[in-house]
Each structure stands twice: as structure tokens, then as C-alpha cells.
Amino acid sequence: MIQHVTDFALPILSQIPNPAPVAPPGADKVTEVAGTFKWGAGIALVVGFFAGLAVWAGGRWVDHHRAGKVGVVMMLCGVAGGLLYAVGYPLINHFAGGGA
Numbered sequence: 001m002i003q004h005v006t007d008f009a010l011p012i013l014s015q016i017p018n019p020a021p022v023a024p025p026g027a028d029k030v031t032e033v034a035g036t037f038k039w040g041a042g043i044a045l046v047v048g049f050f051a052g053l054a055v056w057a058g059g060r061w062v063d064h065h066r067a068g069k070v071g072v073v074m075m076l077c078g079v080a081g082g083l084l085y086a087v088g089y090p091l092i093n094h095f096a097g098g099g100a
Helices: 007-014 029-059 063-093
Strands: none
Touching: 029 063
């Protein structure tokens, strides 16, 4: 008589092969789309920074304090976004165990 289910199931389950992972068809297109979005995000960060610079300069030129503050916030968002853009992937990769 079988005392435990594992006594019966373990020999059967140990015979199941463990194939190596294979990328599905079209996986290269997914990484291509992700790369395109990453490129677009980098361009958006640069454009946002220079737009903030223009808003800040325009606000200072016409002595509009609120526009000057909005421009500074836009530039800071561009700088912070650029830092996250540059450090985000290596940091996540390191914590996920992919780093050397």
C-alpha cells in the first residue's frame, strides 16, 4: 500500500524532460518595439528639458514668476527623468540578479 502520494508521483514526474527555453516567433519584434519606445522616451526627455528652458527664459523675460517656476520644474523633471533613464535599467538588472 502507498503511504504517501509522493512515493508514487515522484518517480513518474522525474521522467518528464526539462527542455531549454526557446523564444516564441516574433519575440525580436517585441524587443524592437521596446527599443523604439525607449528612443522616443529619450527624445521626449531632451525636448522637455529644452521646452522648460524656453518657458523659464520667457517667464524671466516678461517678468512672469509663475512661468519661470513652471520652466524650472520642467527642467528638473527633464534632468530627473534623464537620470532615471540612464540608471534605471542597470539598477533593476542588478537587483534582479542579472548583474555581474
